[in-house]
Structure formats: C-alpha cells, structure tokens
Amino acid sequence: MRRVLSVIAGLAVAALLWEGYKAAGDPEGTVLFGVRVLPRADDLSMPHLWTIGQRLADPEMTGGRPVWLVVLQACLFTLGITAAGFAAGTVIGLVLAAAMQRFRIVERGLLPYVVLSQTVPLVALAPLIAGWGGTLMPSWATVSVIAAYLAFFPVAVGMLRGLQSPSAGGVELMRSYAAGWWRTLVKLRFPAALPYLFPALRLAGAAAVVGAVVGEISTGTRGGIGRLIIEYSREATSDPAKVYTAMLGAALLGLLVAGAVSLLELPLMRHRRHVEVATL
Amino acid sequence: MRRILPPVVVGVLALLLWELFVTLGRVAPFILPAPSAIGAQIVEQRQNIVEAALASGANALAGLIGGTLVAVLAALAASRFLVLGEVSIPFAAVLNALPIIALAPILNNMFESTSSVPRRLVTGIVVFFPVFLNLLRGLREVDPVHQELMRTYAASGWTFARKVRLPGALPHLFTGLRQASSLAVIAAVVAEYFGGLQDGLGARITSAAAFTAYPRAWAFVAGACLLGLTFYLATLLLERLAMPWKRHLIS
Amino acid sequence: MPAPDRGSTAAVAVDNVTKVFNQGRSDEVLALSGVSLTVGDGEFVSLIGPSGCGKSTLLRLIADLIEPTTGTVTVAGRPAGQARRDQEYGIAFQQAGLFEWRTVRRNVELPLELRGVSKAERRARAEEMLELVGLADFAGHYPGQLSGGMQQRVAIARALAVQPPLLLMDEPFGALDEMTRERLQSELLGICAKTGTSTVFVTHSISEAVFLSGRVVVMSARPGRITASIEVELPSRDEAGRQAPAYFEKITEVRQALRS
Amino acid sequence: MPAPDRGSTAAVAVDNVTKVFNQGRSDEVLALSGVSLTVGDGEFVSLIGPSGCGKSTLLRLIADLIEPTTGTVTVAGRPAGQARRDQEYGIAFQQAGLFEWRTVRRNVELPLELRGVSKAERRARAEEMLELVGLADFAGHYPGQLSGGMQQRVAIARALAVQPPLLLMDEPFGALDEMTRERLQSELLGICAKTGTSTVFVTHSISEAVFLSGRVVVMSARPGRITASIEVELPSRDEAGRQAPAYFEKITEVRQALRS
Amino acid sequence: ATTPAPGASGALTPIKLQLQWFYQAQFAGYIAAVDQGFYKEQGLDVTLLEGGVDIVPQTVLAQGKADYAIAWVPKALASREQGAGITDVGQIFARSGTYQVAWKDSGITTAADLKGKKVGNWGFGNEFELFAGMTRAGIDPGKDVTLVQQQFDMQALLKKEIDAAQAMSYNEYAQLLEAKNPATGKLYTAGDFAIIDWKTEGSSMLQDAVWANTQKLNDPAYQQQTVKFLTATIKGWAFCRDNPEKCRDLVVAKGSKLGRSHQLWQMNEVSKLVWPAAAGGIGTIDEAAWKQTVEISQTTRNQTGDTVLTRAPEGLAYTNDYIEQAIEQAEAAGVDVEGAGFQPATVTLTEGGA
C-alpha cells in the first residue's frame, strides 16, 4: 500500500516536472557551449500531458479504432512474446546454472562467455535470428528468442550463486543422508536458491521486455508495441503525441511483467530472508 | 592458469566447430559467416573498428560517468532524507522495469539528433538504476556496531558519513558499477539504432548488415564485445584499486 | 597412545588413519597422522584440542564425508561409506544448519523423507523427537522464528530422527551462551541415556567435555594426533556433579593434558 | 541489593536507573528496574546474567548510547553524556567491529583522528597500543587478513588508544574459542593492571567472570535487576589461579547466585 | 521443386512476396493485384510479407523464405556479391524517387552546396545516390560533410538540426508538406523547400525491382510461375495507375499507419516513377540505367571507404526474359503496359496526411 502510494506520489511529481518545464523552459531548449543541455519544451518535442491523454482517446486514423485500444492490443501481443521469451530464458538459465554448479569445469569454461554474451549488441543478432522465422519457428517466436537471449543471463548468474549458497554444513548433511547430486539439488540447493532466483527473475523480466521491444523492431514483427513505437514515431512530425502513447504502452508492459514476477514470488518467499543478487 | 585455460579451450573449440559447421554445412555467408571470414574483416576494417569503438565508447563512458554521478548524489540524498528514500526506491524499481532504450527516438526529438546528447542520456539513465539502488542499499546498511562506536567517539553526522557510510558503501557502489559498465556499452550501441550521428559501432553494424555484408557486420560486433569487455574489466580494475582491503583477503 | 580396544562390538573403530589435504600441491596439509580411536557401544567420547588440530577432520572421516589418506574407518562393524549409506549415524554441526524454508517438523522429517519413510510414520517420528527435545509446541514454526538454542535442539532432533546407533556432533553448542549451553548439555545426556546412543562429541570447552563424556580424547596440533585419553567418572551428571571436586579435578587434568 | 558506594572517586555511578524501551507502545519492555551500581577507580567488575536480563542495556547506559528512563548515570564524576563527549571511556563489543577498509594501524588511530590528535602522535600511540596487544607486526594488515582472536585484540587496542580511565566491554571474547579466549583473558588482565584502567565487563561465562573480576555482579531477568554482587579474591590470576580451589568455589557461588 | 500447372487441378500455388518496407502505396501494385484477384487468375495465392527496419528482402529471398522480393538494385547487387543467388526479373520502377531536401533559404540547390553541412541520410544502403552525387560534385562523404542518420520522421530537418534531409518523393517529402509551420499556423508548402533530385544530378540508381531466386530459375515450373506472377503484377500497377483512389483505399485498409491523403499523394508519386514505362513496357530493364547503377555502385565510396560492389556483377544479375513474356500476355489481355498517356494528378495534402 505504502509502495503504491509512493509510486503514485512519484508519478505526480514527474507529471508536475513535465508540465512545469514546459511552462518555464525555452521552447528551443537551452544550449550551452554548443550542446543542448536542456530539452526543447515545444509541443512537438514535449506535448502536454492532456494532449497525450486526448490522443489516447481519439481514433488512430479517421474512422479507425481508438489509440488506447490499439496500444493495449499491441501490449498484449508483446506480453505474449515476452512471456514465451521469459519462460524459455528462465529454463535455459536454470539448466545452465545447474550444469555450472554440478561441474566446476563447466563453470570455469562457460561463465566468461555467459557474461560476454551480453555484450553482443542485439542489432547484430537480430538478422541472424530473424532468419530462423518461418522455417525453424513461427516468426513471432524469433522475437521471443531475442527476449530469451537477454533474460537467461540474470537467471543463470543469480541461480548459480543461489545453488552455491548452501553452507558446507548443509551439503555435508545431505551427504550424510546418502543423498546424491539430484536429491541434494531438489531438497537443498534449489530451495536455498529461491531468494536469489526471484531478484534474478525480476531482472530477467525487465530484460525480456527490452528484448521483445527491440526484437520486434529489428525483425520487423508486426502487431506488438515495439513495432508500434517505430510506426508511430514515423508520424512524430505531424502527430507528436502519438509516439508518447506508444511509450506509455511500453511502460505499461514493463509494469505488467514486473508485477507478474512479483506475484509469482509472494507465496514462495514467506518465511524467507531476502538477498540481493549482483549479476556480472 | 587453471582459471584461464578452460575458457580458452571452450572458446577455441567453439570457433573451430563454428568454422567447421559453416564450411562443411556450406552455410552461405549471408546466413552465418565463418569465423575466418570475420577475422579477415577484423583485420581489414581494424581502422574503422577502432574509430567507431572510440565514438561509441565515448558515449558509453560519458553516460556511465554522468549516470553514476547523478546516482551517487541521488543515493546520498535519499539516504539522508528518509522520506525521499521511501519514495525513490519503489519508483526507481518501477522505472527500471521500463524499456528505457525505446526512449531514444523521443530523446532525439527533445534534444538534437545531430549531437551525442540523446544517446548519452539513454546510457546515463540505464546506468543510473543499478548504481542508485545498490549504493543506496550500501549507504543504509551500516553495521550497528560501527554506528554505536562512532557515537562513543562523539562523531558528527558529516564525519560519520565520510568515515563510515561512504567507505562502507563502496563495495555496493562497485557492485552497481559492474552491472552498469557493460549495460552502458549495450545502451550506447543500441541507441545508435534510432538515428543520429553515424560514427559508432551500432550504425556500422546495421549498415553492414543491410548490405548483407555479415562478415563485416560481425567484425564490428566483435569490436562491440571487446568494448563491453574493456569497460567491465576496467571497472574490476578500478574496484581493486579503490578497495585494497578486498585484495588481501585470506580465506 | 592409542585408545584401548573395546572389542568387536565397537560403534566406531578408527585404525591408524592419516589424512593429507591437497596432496601433492604446494598447500599440502597433514591434518591427521596415525590416529587410532575406538568408541564402544553406548559410549560418550569427546574430542578436544587446539583450533586446527583435526577434530572436525576426524569426525568427518568417521561420517565418511571425506576419505582417509591411509588407514581404515569402521562404523558398526562396516566400512564408513557403507555405514553412511545405511544411515548408521546422525550428525549435528556448530551451525544448526536448519533449512529455513521448512517448518521445524519438516526439518526433522528430512532424513526420514530421504529414506523413503511413509508420510504418517515420518510425522509420528518427528513429533516424538520434538517431544524429546522439548519443542513439540513449535513443530509448525519456521527456524527463523526460533532462538539459537531452540534451533540447535531441532538439529539434534533431526540427527536423532533416524534413531541412529551413533551420534556425531561437531561443537553443537559452540554458538550458544553458557547458560543455554549447560541446559542443553543436561538434555543431551538424558537423551543419550534414554536411547543408548554412542556419541562422538567435538568441543572446545574443557568443562563441557568433562561434564558430558565417559572419556575425553585430547588431541595436539600439527600434525593432529591423539595425545591423551582421559576416563571420566562423576558422582552424578547434574547440577551437583558440576560442583563436585571430581569434576574440577578432571577439568584440571584435561587442561594440563592440553597444555603439555 | 545495591552495590556498596565506593565514594566520590567512583569511575562509574549508576543510581536507581530504570530503562523502558518503546515506552507507551504495545511492545513496551521494562529492561532495567531500579538498578544501582558503583564501580570504583581501577576496579574490574563483571556483569553476568541470563540472556536478555539487561547486561548490554546497562553497559550502553553507562556509555550514553541510550538514555535512562529514570535515574542518573555518572562517569568519572560527570554526567554520562559529558563523559562520552570527553571520551572518558573506551568500548569493545562482541563483534570486533573493525573498519575493514582501514589497516589495523588506522583502525586503532581512528578515535585519535576524531579527537584531532596530530598524525605523528596518532601513529606513535597506535604502535604502542598494538605492541601492548602483541600485534605490532600486523599494523599494515587489513582486518580481513586476521583471525577472530587477532581482530578482537585490535578492537581492544582501539578502545585503549585514547588511554581512557574506563574500559567498557560487552562479551568481547564471546565469539572466540575457549583456548584463544583464555589467552586473551590473561592479556587483558595484564593490560588493565599496567594502565590502571577501571573496567565493566559483560559476559555469559561464569569462569571468565570469576577469573577476571574483582567483583561479579549477578543480574536476573524480567525486569532486569541486580541480585547479587560477589567479591572475588584469587591467590593469583594465572594458570595456577585457574586450578585453585578458591577459583572453583567462586564459580560454584556465582552459579548458585544465578540459579536462585 | 514442382509447381503444379495452374488451373489444372484448381489448387492455387502459394507464393510469398517480401516487401521492403511497411505497407504503403509504394507497394500498391502488389496489394491491388492481390485484392483484385489478378494473382488468383494466374493460379497464384500470393501472401505479402511486410518489411521493417532490419528486414533485408533480398536475404529473405535468398534464404528461401520468400519466392520473390522487392528490393533496390544496388543493395540487391551487394547481397549477390555476398553469395545471395538472386536475379532482377522485373524493374517495376523505371526511375529513382530519392531527393535531398533543404530549406529554401539555406541556399542549397545542388550537391556541391552540401560541403561542410550536416547531411541527413537513412543508412541501410539507401544512401548511395546521395554519396554518388556528392562524389561527383567533388565532396568526400567521409570527410567534407557531417553525416547524420535520420530517424523515421522529418523532425531533424524541420528543427534545422540538419541542413539537408533524404526524402522519397512519395513519402518523406509529403510528410514535410503535411507539417504545420508554427510561424504561420499553416502547412508548409513546396515553396519552403529546395530539392536536389538525383535524376537531374546524374547519380540516380535503379530502385524497386522484383527479384527472383536465380537457382530456381533453372526450373521450368518456377520460370512459368515467374511469368504469371509478373503478368498479374503488371495488371496491378496498371490498375493503380487508372484507379488511384481505389488503390489508396486498399493500402489504407492494409493497416498503414500513415493517413489517406498521404497515401493518395504517394500513389500519385509512385505512379510517376513507374509510368510512362521504359521502352518495351513496364518492368523492362533498361541497359543504360542498369549500367549506370552498376558503375556508381562500383565507384562510390561510403564513409568507411567501402564501395557497394567490389567487382562487376557475375552470373545472371538481371534478365528481361520473363518480363517480356509477361508484357506480351498482359497486352494480349488488353492492358496498357506503356502508360505513355499517363497524366499525374494534383494531390492536396492535409495536416498529418489524414
């Protein structure tokens, strides 16, 4: 409740800042030493909040559906892609983490590349992965692959830490029970890793959203919010508020995913301590 | 040696398999180029790669430094004024869930697409979150023993902040920076994707890919990986320099 | 000075064991050298010695958590590995090591679960064990809700759950304050007496070793060996026992054995 | 039973102090009730009692880390707050609480630094203190490189660095193993004798309290009060003293006071 | 591959056509041919694949995920050099529609005036006419100008961040004329801008063409199918020439996010690029124009010093075999394949192209 209130308070402050700057700022922005340090405040760059609200209510094109509906549908489409990517990324991350925990040599050999993998710009991967669409998988799934590519990383790293978190005592206890690796994993390592898993999943959720949005743009997949951002931003010249409606949609998507992950966490994390995981 | 060998073996093996897969499988270069072809392009384009990496690296660095500075100031303020901290953490967490990179086209309009400001801003915002959240946690988590000790020394609030809070939060700051450093490079490269100056790795990659010149595109990708790695390692180095006490730990 | 042989019914027989860690590497450590020890059926033996002398190493050898470099370890007449798979022993460490995501009851049930004991039986046995350590009322609590002493009692209940003939304990009360510690010592003695369990107990505390044990085995460091084995007879093992001259005499004897 | 008044030169005078935590809230706790205690100049007083009886609370009242609900606390003839600002005392806790980012030397220098002592003098004093606790060779090390016992010695050196007339210690050896603990006890006694420091020492260990103190103050829980004050005279405070009948008698006396 | 003889079994042959950008009137001919059933008449069931930023149509075609693709000639030739086996089988756009637009008052009227300026371009291989134009005017694109990648809109020019912007006559240029001048409160007019047209600067290159898979062209069934596909395509473009409003509606119905007046403008401008067709009829590849495109591709350098092509195209880069058959069949069906009498209309743009 408190959190919700403070987020609302934060939003209100942000809205005030926006309109305040529009009222007080230079429409051409402030240029210092040849660099524009403060943004332009004109209606083209920063439409009034109510203009954006109005745009949401108006139809997309003459006689078309209202923008809010289009944005919402795009969000739902991308949500599906994100969910698939998130799920796939999580599974891959978990399997990798388990393999790295099981075999020291795998950890040594693989972990640097897991870290390195995240420095490959999506822009470069997109054409390669887009090529799989239509043959290996439906083309929307290629976007999920990109989302999974970003999502697996925090899970793999966080989960590895989690799986390694039980004390030597706990591991020896399981050995004294003559429990093998698998049973130790199920009864000890996995439950012990949950406090590490959930923060990692939150990061993975955010990463999956970014992956889905950028992936849609890169692979030219129609129907989602990423594509909508590009389509609407082509119209920024004549209809600047429209881009912002798509941005709001992306924000909504981010919140939806973050909320869903938090919900997942609630029942499992009672009676548990909370840890923070650092990826990388 | 034991730490270096396995990744090197894996890397060499993966490259070999890749090369074999491409040559034996007769995979066309416009689908997946062979490592040898990419290597040849890296050599041929080295000048361009270095120049583009410098441009993207400058943006990433500017964003990293700017975002970190703002994050440090914000974390100091939020740890000082409780209300601010209460409000800022969930708010920051919410903002962090948003696909910030998609802000690039809007920032390009608000600022100037002909300057590097918008992409540096995107990078800065992306950097801000991990640094802010980690540092704030560090600043708040003061060992109660230290707190009492400083009180017995009758130390003022400022002395306390300087001698205990800040050094105590240093490990957290670096945890944030480690995450931020490679994020900064990714953000700087991806932001180029939305227009603006065509001097960085992102622009080079997309333009090469548009020509189906995938070996050339991957040569620039390799540059981007190297840049990200450099940033990451530089942060690690800085961390070791800034926290000598962590280096001397015995088990 | 090897411990006297207690015959073939010995609960534990460690025979001329040597343990080298990191053999062949630059950080090689000779942790134990030529150690022999026999623990009779129903006997309570304490291991005491300076930090790093190899007490834990010896205990972990008996538990087959590590393997001896040379020599043999026999538990209940079987090789240690076999005994471990047969769950011939229960073990408890300095850290209670409870699984925080399981309730107290389900923590105690864990070793039974892994043995494939049926749900109803598991439950009954756990209740019984918790009764024994006086925590029946806390069965539904999570470990985080208990004090350190209570957690340690749960750990003991867990070690006892499979009703093992042998109990191995590595400084189980090390993290507790002295008063809680003394209470648990009495409880432990009661339980061991009731169940007839043989016990190997590692401790740093001379008074604890003397109060609990029938025999205190003193070890020396670098390389770890057994330097003395002191039989302890007290008029009683209760509050009166703690004030008996025999108690203080044995304490002094063990202290001197340690110092020498 | 209030402790006897030791006159106006008392290092510490706690007069009829009551401490209520969370006053007026539902989780109100009466931690101390009507406690009076006087510590004479150069005296070594131990506080012992069951967990939660208010030992730490009493110590923190003396240190002016918290304020009494009623009653007064005087240190070296001044109100506790004044005494804290004048750095009339040094303090050490169960956790050594060293600053891991400072070398051993700079940890010891910290209280001097905050007093504005010049660099050269700080350094000299730190060396001296480290000499005293036998860690002169480790001045340049970081705390992470030291064992628990060594860390605790640094904490004591830090507490002594301002050469305070009063030393306050809250279970400083609680986390150490018994043998290390005994060694540090002897060292502490030597230091206190050499510097003539008055000491208030909180502990859980009866033997530790008896071995160290001129007087053992026994407290009872809920609400915390002082129930006994036992003077201790030992023939010597060394290895022989630990084996003297007088030592064991006092242990028994304190144990009985605690049980009652 | 076996392509069943159309009509024989009544089953339609599924065909995928990869477009190179979002649905817009640039592709009206194909959209109309689908809608009007021209492809069906030929026994083809054509699915249009929409393009996007990173979609390289010729790669999609080479990978076998489309049967035909629409792509600009220089980009497609570059992909051929990288091993993509594709052939230009129909040069639908007879001329280039790329402009470089500047403000009237900037004084920029020719390529030479760009020296030292901030020059917008799209990258992605759409910038070669610009580079060629500058090179011809003695400007090194890598050194003498500041290159800026344009976003998906024309803001940069309107805000005067850049001095000249790349624009397609049928798309971005219209966007400029759909924007309101804040000073006057009215839309900008053509009089506000100066246009550098690469057709007059002599650096124009061939644009939208239908590309087919070179290897599959050895298969008589695919050959046959290509002719049928081209025949229907010709009908589609002729239909749009004659019914621009109808085609505008079809494009809008396809879900284009740009509005009606914009698409009508685009339809009109695109028709200008197609009609009147080259000698021989719509889609015929003009030897001279091809040569010019190849020559420029081999000589113009971009900012990294690379040329589009490092050598002359090898193998079957283009062929008029199929388009000639298609033209014949279309003419037989009464279609005007020359469009000699085509008269462009005057389209009025409304704000935002609504």
Ligand SMILES: Nc1ncnc2c1ncn2[C@@H]1O[C@H](COP(=O)(O)OP(=O)(O)OP(=O)(O)O)[C@@H](O)[C@H]1O
């Ligand atoms: N896994 C290991 N690898 C290397 N050396 C080890 C290992 N385990 C123990 N040692 C070394 O073996 C020696 C004995 O260790 P052990 O833990 O048995 O001592 P201990 O008597 O239990 O000490 P403490 O009283 O501190 O618990 C020590 O020197 C220790 O450093």
Ligand SMILES: Nc1ncnc2c1ncn2[C@@H]1O[C@H](COP(=O)(O)OP(=O)(O)OP(=O)(O)O)[C@@H](O)[C@H]1O
């Ligand atoms: N800050 C506080 N707020 C509320 N209650 C407190 C606080 N500090 C201590 N108490 C309560 O006061 C009582 C005395 O606590 P104190 O820490 O002084 O006990 P102690 O004798 O030092 O115990 P231990 O031996 O476990 O250290 C306890 O019941 C404790 O819960």
Ligand SMILES: Cc1ncc(C[n+]2csc(CCO)c2C)c(N)n1
């Ligand atoms: C990133 C990006 N790429 C291309 C274009 C321009 N564009 C729009 S339509 C068209 C013709 C081909 O369909 C071209 C080249 C753009 N605006 N942005």
Ligand SMILES: [Mg+2]
């Ligand atoms: Mg041990």
Ligand SMILES: [Mg+2]
């Ligand atoms: Mg206490």
